[in-house]
Structure formats: structure tokens, C-alpha cells
Amino acid sequence: MSYLLHRWVRVRIILVGLGLGLLLMVVGARFFQLQVLQGAELRRQAEREVRKTCPVLPVRGLILDSRGTELAISTRVQSVVAHPRKIRNAARLSRELAPVLGLSPAALQDLLSSDAPFVWVKRHLTPEREEAFRAWEKKVAKSARARGNGYQDENWIYLLPEAKRYYPQQALAGHVLGFCSIDGRGLEGLEYQFDRELYGKPKRVQRLVDARGRCVVTEEKAWDPEVMGHNLVLTLDQTIQYIAEKELKRAVEKWQAAGGMALVVNPRTGEILAMAQVPTMDPNCFALFPAEVRRNRLLTHAIEPGSSFKVFIAAAALDAGVVKPTDRFNCENGFWQVTAREAIHDVHPYGILTVQGIIQKSSNIGAAKLANKCGGARLYSYLKAFGFGSRSGIHFPGENPGLLKNLGLIRSPLDRATCAFGQGVSVTPLQLTMALAALGNDGVLMEPRLVKKIVDARGETVEEFPPRPVRRVISRETARQMLAIMATVTRPGGTAPGAAPPGFTVAGKTGTAQKLVGGVYSHNKFNAVFMGLVPAEHPVLAISVIIDEPQGAIYGGVVAAPVFREIAAQTLRVLGYYPPAPATPVLAGLLSAVSQTQAQAAEPETGGEPPAAAAAEGPPTVMPDLRGKTIRQVLDLLQRAGVRCRLEGSGRAVSQDPPPGTPLTPGVVCSVKFEPGF
Amino acid sequence: MSANLTLRLTAVSHALLARNRKVSRRHSAWGRAVVAAMLLVTAAVVLTSLIWAWANLQMVTLNYEISQAQETIKQYLEINRKLQVELANLKSPARLERLAEDVYEMGAPQPQQIIRLP
The missing domain is CATH 3.40.710.10 (DD-peptidase/beta-lactamase superfamily)
Known part of the structure; x- marks a missing residue:
């Protein structure tokens, strides 16, 4: 009996071992099949599904005036695109989307029912339209999740980023700058002349995506000077x-x-x-203007x-x-x-x-x-x-x-x-x-x-x-x-x-x-x-x-x-060219200022203008009292006196360095502090 | 006959019923070492696999984070460009002149109002 029992146990062990061995062999064989026999092809297939090659749109360069003010600048806007062949119910989609995009339902339906593999539905959306479209996308995604529906027509109509040229100064120098087509190529003026330099270099980058199509990792840089066009610095001065x-x-x-x-x-x-x-x-x-005006x-x-x-x-x-x-x-x-x-x-x-x-x-x-x-x-x-x-x-x-x-x-x-x-x-x-x-x-x-x-x-x-x-x-x-x-x-x-x-x-x-x-x-x-x-x-x-x-x-x-x-x-x-200054005596202002100081010292309550005759009293030797004067008065005074000045604050003068009465020396710099509401 | 039978039954009962038989086995030191080594190797493989899986997971998570950060940077750069347009608009001489004249009642200085600093 014991022998039988031992033998049965052994048989079971052997059976389990054989089973495991067989399983291992199957796994090994499958491994061999997948990794060795079909390995190369499967790897290529995986690469195709995971690794996507995406174009990177070039960013058109700026046009700047001689002081660096932007006369032309490109920003990114969104356009709506669709794949009509993949869309099953174009009528329903058109009815939903037409008010969102501001298109007529019939025109949109015609577009979405066409046989083209790819169509532009609406290019260069305004921020309001873009927001409305994104809200519609969210609503659609939410209802799809609730229904548990995998396939949707809505997946085949989506936003695609594009560059749009803006001229922030509107018509200023418009005929010099020229303009670009909707695809960002120069058509007229400097935009046309320097199109090659401004356009930038489009390139393609690799992007790894997950099963849901979300980007896991990309080669694309957030700021890539390689795709950016050169900037043009003009001799024009905006002002x-x-x-x-x-x-x-x-x-x-x-x-x-x-x-x-x-x-x-x-x-x-x-x-x-x-x-x-x-x-x-x-x-x-530019399309609103006749060709004669554009030139x-x-x-x-x-x-x-x-x-x-x-x-x-x-x-x-x-x-x-x-x-x-x-x-x-x-x-x-x-x-x-x-x-x-x-x-x-x-x-x-x-x-x-x-x-x-x-x-x-x-x-x-x-x-x-x-x-x-x-x-x-x-x-x-x-x-x-x-x-x-x-x-x-x-x-x-x-x-x-x-x-x-x-x-x-x-x-x-x-x-x-x-x-x-x-x-x-x-x-x-x-x-x-x-x-x-x-x-x-x-x-x-x-x-x-x-x-x-x-x-x-x-x-x-x-x-x-x-x-x-x-x-x-x-x-x-x-x-x-x-x-x-x-x-x-x-x-x-x-x-x-x-x-x-x-x-x-x-x-x-x-x-x-x-x-x-x-x-x-x-x-x-x-x-x-x-x-x-x-x-x-x-x-x-x-x-x-x-x-x-x-x-x-x-x-x-x-x-x-x-x-x-x-x-x-x-x-x-x-x-910065001004007419030649009138030939005033360099120290005239100071002379009057000194006289004023002296007059104020003698009659502090009056505060009136100094007598004109005081200017003839002789060359000044001391710094005038600038306190209480406006910046304009101080500048006028010091300029005519030939004294360099350094001003701080705004309002009326509250302090000065050197103080009033300081003997003037050549090359002296007067610092004056101003405060409002004095 | 009965004695033989008794003897045989006793043997069966020994084999089937007596679970507390005192059996002494000789344990091989080599076998224990092999078992220990196998356990160690298994643990090492499991641990390595866990670390590898964790690292992979971390890599994927970080890649997602990097992609999101890049997307955020792109959005900020785009906002920056739009703000540049806005700033250029706000700084346009036509607007500034209109503001200066209408709101602040300013005007171009007359020649006698210009003060040249030494």
C-alpha cells in the first residue's frame, strides 16, 4: 500500500513537472516565435504605433523698427480640421458644430460629407470661437464616457495649431511691411522680399504616444531656435x-x-x-484693399x-x-x-x-x-x-x-x-x-x-x-x-x-x-x-x-x-535736435537766483521775483536756495547758471546738496530731492 | 497463520496509522546550499524585476510630466507673444498721442520751453 501511495505521489509529481515543463516549452516556443521569428516585424509595428513623427510648424520671425518695436509678429492660433471619410453622420455633426464655429449648417455638412481625406473646416479661429469649440469637445467627451461609446465622429474633427501674422501697429508702414498668405508665406513688401529669412525651418520630430494617443515624450522643444525664422530690423523709426x-x-x-x-x-x-x-x-x-493701395x-x-x-x-x-x-x-x-x-x-x-x-x-x-x-x-x-x-x-x-x-x-x-x-x-x-x-x-x-x-x-x-x-x-x-x-x-x-x-x-x-x-x-x-x-x-x-x-x-x-x-x-x-538756444548769459539765472536768495534772506515773507537790477550786482559765488521750486524752475535756474544737476523724485524741491550759500566751484554737481505735495 | 496475519496488520497500521514514527533522515549540506542559493537568486530576480518595473514606471511618469511641462512652457511662450502684440498696440504712437492730448492735455514743447542741461 505504501509503495502504491509513494508511486502515485511520484507519478503526480512527474505529471506536474511534465505539465510545467510543457508549459515552459510552450512559453519558450512562443517567446522564440515572438522575439526571434517575428521579432523584427513586431518591433517595427510597435514602433509605428508608439512612435509618431510630427511636423513642427516654423515660427515666422519678427519685423522690428530701428528701436526694437514690433511691427510684425506671429502668434499661434487654432484651426479646425476634419477627416470627412471617417465621419459617418455628417448631418448631425454639422448641426451641432455650425453655431459653435459660426458657419452655416448646410455649408458645413457639404464640407464634412465630401470625399476628401482632409479638409480645413475653419482656419484661424478667434479666441472666442476656440473656447466655444473646446467646450463642445469637452461636452462630447463627457457624453461619450457616459455612453461608453468608443467610436465617435467627433474624434475626426479637431483643432490644429497654426501661426498667424499680426501687425500690431495696424496700417502703420503697412505698404512697406507687406503681408503674408494664410499659410504664412510673404506675398508683398518686405514680407515677400525676406520670406526665406523670415519663414523659419519646418522640421519633423519624434513623439512617443501611449495607447490613448497622449504624448508620453517628445523631441520637440518648447522654444526651438532652429524652427524660428530670423528677425528683420528695419531702419524705419515707428515714431x-x-x-x-x-x-x-x-x-x-x-x-x-x-x-x-x-x-x-x-x-x-x-x-x-x-x-x-x-x-x-x-x-x-489686406484683402479689403485694392492692389493699387497695397503697393x-x-x-x-x-x-x-x-x-x-x-x-x-x-x-x-x-x-x-x-x-x-x-x-x-x-x-x-x-x-x-x-x-x-x-x-x-x-x-x-x-x-x-x-x-x-x-x-x-x-x-x-x-x-x-x-x-x-x-x-x-x-x-x-x-x-x-x-x-x-x-x-x-x-x-x-x-x-x-x-x-x-x-x-x-x-x-x-x-x-x-x-x-x-x-x-x-x-x-x-x-x-x-x-x-x-x-x-x-x-x-x-x-x-x-x-x-x-x-x-x-x-x-x-x-x-x-x-x-x-x-x-x-x-x-x-x-x-x-x-x-x-x-x-x-x-x-x-x-x-x-x-x-x-x-x-x-x-x-x-x-x-x-x-x-x-x-x-x-x-x-x-x-x-x-x-x-x-x-x-x-x-x-x-x-x-x-x-x-x-x-x-x-x-x-x-x-x-x-x-x-x-x-x-x-x-x-x-x-x-534730439533742438533749435540753437538763445544767447543768454550763462550765469544770468544764477545771478537772479543769488539775488533772490539774498532778497529772501532780507525779506523772507515776500517771496516775490528778484529785481532785475540785481543781476548786475556781480558774479555769483554761492549756491542758490532751490527749496520750494518746481523741477522746471530748478532746471532753468541751474542750466542758465551752468551748474550740472542730479534730480530725484517729483513735486517741489525739499533738499539740495550742496546747501544754499555754499561757494560754487567749477564742475560742481547739485543734487536736488523733490517731494510731491510740498 | 494468525501470527502472520497479525504481523502483517501491524505493519499496515505502522505504515498508514502511525504518523509519529521516528524517522531519521540524513540531510545533505550541499542540498541546503543549493536551496539557499536558489532562494537568493529568486529573491534577487524578483527584486530586480520590481526595481526595473518601478524605474520604468517612474520613467513613464516623468516623461508625462516633462511633456506637460513643455506644453505649459509653450503656452506661456504663446501668452508672451500675445502680450507682446498687446504691448505694441498699447505703445503705438497714435494711442499715446491721443492719450496725451485728450486725457492729460499735453502737447509738444515750444522752443522756449526746452531747457538744455549742461
Whole structure:
């Protein structure tokens, strides 16, 4: 019995062992099958399911003004996309989603019932729509959980992030910046010109997802400079651009003009500080504007410059040495028979005028005689050297080269004569301003610069555009002579006596150009032009203003010159140029202050102004009492006294260092503390 | 016969009924060592597996946390960009000029109001 029992136990043990062994073998075999025989394929399948390759959208670079203010910036917005082939009940989905997205149910149903594998349902949602869509998604997910339903049509319509271009300054410099397509590619202006640099580099990253499709780990970085486009730093100054646009708009409204253009350039560097045109275009909604308005007309439109062209004729004649500023020309009392059948006129009749007089009075006949004296071929070469008739090389698409006939080959004396006062020649406002800037830059033509540099997302400079002199057009002496001659235009007796901002001198020139309409010069459509350099002695700004078809007045000196004055005055202030201070005695303020201190010491209750005679008492030797004075009074006092100061706080002065009565020493710095409500 | 029967029954009862037989077995020292080693190895394997599983779990959890943190950073960067747009809007010269003129009754300084500091 015992033997039997032992044997049974042994059999059982063996059976269990065999079973376990068999199981182990099965497991081993399965392991072998999965890991070795099918291992490679299964691993690939797992990779496919777990590892997703996702595109990373590039972030378009910024466009900044010269002070770093954002003129164009891209932000991420959400778009709604769908996979119509996967959607079973498009009608129900459309009914639910149409009010959420603000679409018509029928249109949405058509879209969701289509045979396309992928459709954009609505692009660039507003934050409100995005929020509404997310709320709808949450509601759908909640009801699906409650129903325990795995498959849903709602899974195949979802949000996809995209970049959207914003222009926070709205229409400011819109025609310069250009605009982008909905896919973020530049279509016009600088956006188009520098699209490659701005766009960035799209790339693909690996992402591990779990069974629910949630991202477990991703290669994508939160801030990835590799996908970010470069930033563009312009020479434009946002404030000056605003000033130019504001004043131009005001003038266009005042004169009920068809439009206007203004360009502000630094003549030393060729930097374009402002490039304004009216009507303006808001690139945030560029589709609302006609193509004509979207264009940067300062570069793409060539106009006849009218009398403003005379300064270049005079500069050429002077530089060639064929005339001197004091040479006299007979202006034929306003009527000159050039050929047997053709004559030219002046607006006002003039007799004998010097070169300076020709420019100051803007005599057509005088200018024509200057051109004749210079000679066609030589004049042509000078005008070409000023940049007329050829592209300036600015980094901007669609630049118009203008039209300049070869005056050396022209047979008609009338054609040569009319060219001298800006007829039969067309220039872009940019060419006109750069040529003017050459006069203000000692005769050296600079390449116009709209872009200062390109920097990457880390702020490192990728490419720089330094000031580049193109060529010397005229000698320094001639340029100086021209500035002196042009300065007479804005003085009494000139054609634009009101063009100079208070406290500054301006070397300018007016122009009133008839417009060509259907191949004929119009008698009621004009371009009023004024261009000038300010200050006339050492120009820091070259500005040209063109008002298109003004009503009521047509002359450049009346219509365009006031715009120039306002732009110049405000721009100079922005750049820190102030009119020369009146010649006041340096210590006058201190003298009166000392007298005041003494008077206060003698009569502390009165507190009145010091007697004027006290100023003559002698040089000050002690620091005045500044207590109780406003910042303006203290600054005025110390400035006129020649004492440097350091101010702290606001309100009225409560303490000062050195204290009142301290003997003044050269180079002393006075610290004054102010408190409000004193 | 009866004696044989008795003897056989006694043997059966010994085999089946007597559970408190005094049996002495010889235990092999080698066998104990093997058992101990196997136990040790099993414990080590179990422990290693637990640590491996824990580490894997930690890795997955941390990966989730990293993804979420990255997503948060992206959201903050996006908010930052939107605030930049807002700031640029608020700092636009047109708005500032309007505020200065309409609200604070400010204007451009006249030349005589400008004080140059030495």
C-alpha cells in the first residue's frame, strides 16, 4: 500500500513537472516565435504605433523698427480640421458644430460629407470661437464616457495649431511691411522680399504616444531656435513713420487730394526713417484693399518731378564748371521761343536771374538755359550718377527704375529744355529723395537702406547691411553751394518761405508737376512736391513730400511745404535736435537766483521775483536756495547758471546738496530731492 | 497463520496509522546550499524585476510630466507673444498721442520751453 501511495505521489509529481515543463516549452516556443521569428516585424509595428513623427510648424520671425518695436509678429492660433471619410453622420455633426464655429449648417455638412481625406473646416479661429469649440469637445467627451461609446465622429474633427501674422501697429508702414498668405508665406513688401529669412525651418520630430494617443515624450522643444525664422530690423523709426503718415493724411484731407507720399531719409547713411503714403493699407486685413493701395508707391510709381528737378540741373552745371552761382541768365520775361514753333513759359515773368535766383524763383526758362549750357551728354551722365533712370538697389520688390532719356542723343531742343524742369522724365520718390540726400551728404550718393540687419532668434546678427556709398556725384564744394542756393528757396522771396520749422534752416525746392493723363498734360491735375534738407548747414534729414492732385491749391510751396515743415519739426525733436538756444548769459539765472536768495534772506515773507537790477550786482559765488521750486524752475535756474544737476523724485524741491550759500566751484554737481505735495 | 496475519496488520497500521514514527533522515549540506542559493537568486530576480518595473514606471511618469511641462512652457511662450502684440498696440504712437492730448492735455514743447542741461 505504501509503495502504491509513494508511486502515485511520484507519478503526480512527474505529471506536474511534465505539465510545467510543457508549459515552459510552450512559453519558450512562443517567446522564440515572438522575439526571434517575428521579432523584427513586431518591433517595427510597435514602433509605428508608439512612435509618431510630427511636423513642427516654423515660427515666422519678427519685423522690428530701428528701436526694437514690433511691427510684425506671429502668434499661434487654432484651426479646425476634419477627416470627412471617417465621419459617418455628417448631418448631425454639422448641426451641432455650425453655431459653435459660426458657419452655416448646410455649408458645413457639404464640407464634412465630401470625399476628401482632409479638409480645413475653419482656419484661424478667434479666441472666442476656440473656447466655444473646446467646450463642445469637452461636452462630447463627457457624453461619450457616459455612453461608453468608443467610436465617435467627433474624434475626426479637431483643432490644429497654426501661426498667424499680426501687425500690431495696424496700417502703420503697412505698404512697406507687406503681408503674408494664410499659410504664412510673404506675398508683398518686405514680407515677400525676406520670406526665406523670415519663414523659419519646418522640421519633423519624434513623439512617443501611449495607447490613448497622449504624448508620453517628445523631441520637440518648447522654444526651438532652429524652427524660428530670423528677425528683420528695419531702419524705419515707428515714431517718425507715424509722424509722416499723420501729417501726410492731414494734408491729403485738407487739400482733398487723391493721395500723398512722404519719405524721410538720413542723408549720411541712406537710412530710410519713414516711408509714408496715403491711402494706407492695414496688412491685418489686406484683402479689403485694392492692389493699387497695397503697393509701395514710393518705389513702384514713377512721377514727373516738376521743378524740383531743377536743383540737379543746377548742381550738374555748377559741378561741371560751366556756370558759377553768380552767373546771370536772361529769363526772357517768362516766354522763351525755343524753336520756331515751340516755346516755354515761366509762371511769373523774370528778367535777369543768377543761378541762385533761378532756383529760388523756380524759373523754367532759366533752368532750360542752364541745361543747355551744361550740354546734353554731360547732363545725362550727371543725372544718371544721381541715380535717375536706374534702380537704387534697395531691398524691396518691384522697384521702378523710372525713365530718363539719353539727353545726349535727343535731337529736339524742346525735349532737352523740358527735362530741365522735370517734364519728360519720370522718377520714383525714392530716387528723388536719395538724389536730394546726396546733395546733403557732400555730394556722395548713398544706397537706400530699409533693412538694418537680420538677427536670429537668439539675437545674434546673421547679416548686416551697413551704409554703402554708391558714388560721388558732385564735389563737396558744389554740394555746399547747392545747399546755400536751396536755402534761399525757404527764405522770404523764395517759393516756400514757410517750409522751415521754427529755429531751423531748410535747403529745399518746390515742384508743381502737371500729371500726364492719357498722354496729355492735364491742366487740373498736379503733383505738388516739396523736398528739403534740414538743417541747411549740416543736413540730418532729407525729406520729400508729394501730394497727389490737391484741390484748391496746386503749388508745392503751398500744399507740400507745410507738411514738410511739420514732419521736419517733429522728427528733429524725436531725434534730439533742438533749435540753437538763445544767447543768454550763462550765469544770468544764477545771478537772479543769488539775488533772490539774498532778497529772501532780507525779506523772507515776500517771496516775490528778484529785481532785475540785481543781476548786475556781480558774479555769483554761492549756491542758490532751490527749496520750494518746481523741477522746471530748478532746471532753468541751474542750466542758465551752468551748474550740472542730479534730480530725484517729483513735486517741489525739499533738499539740495550742496546747501544754499555754499561757494560754487567749477564742475560742481547739485543734487536736488523733490517731494510731491510740498 | 494468525501470527502472520497479525504481523502483517501491524505493519499496515505502522505504515498508514502511525504518523509519529521516528524517522531519521540524513540531510545533505550541499542540498541546503543549493536551496539557499536558489532562494537568493529568486529573491534577487524578483527584486530586480520590481526595481526595473518601478524605474520604468517612474520613467513613464516623468516623461508625462516633462511633456506637460513643455506644453505649459509653450503656452506661456504663446501668452508672451500675445502680450507682446498687446504691448505694441498699447505703445503705438497714435494711442499715446491721443492719450496725451485728450486725457492729460499735453502737447509738444515750444522752443522756449526746452531747457538744455549742461
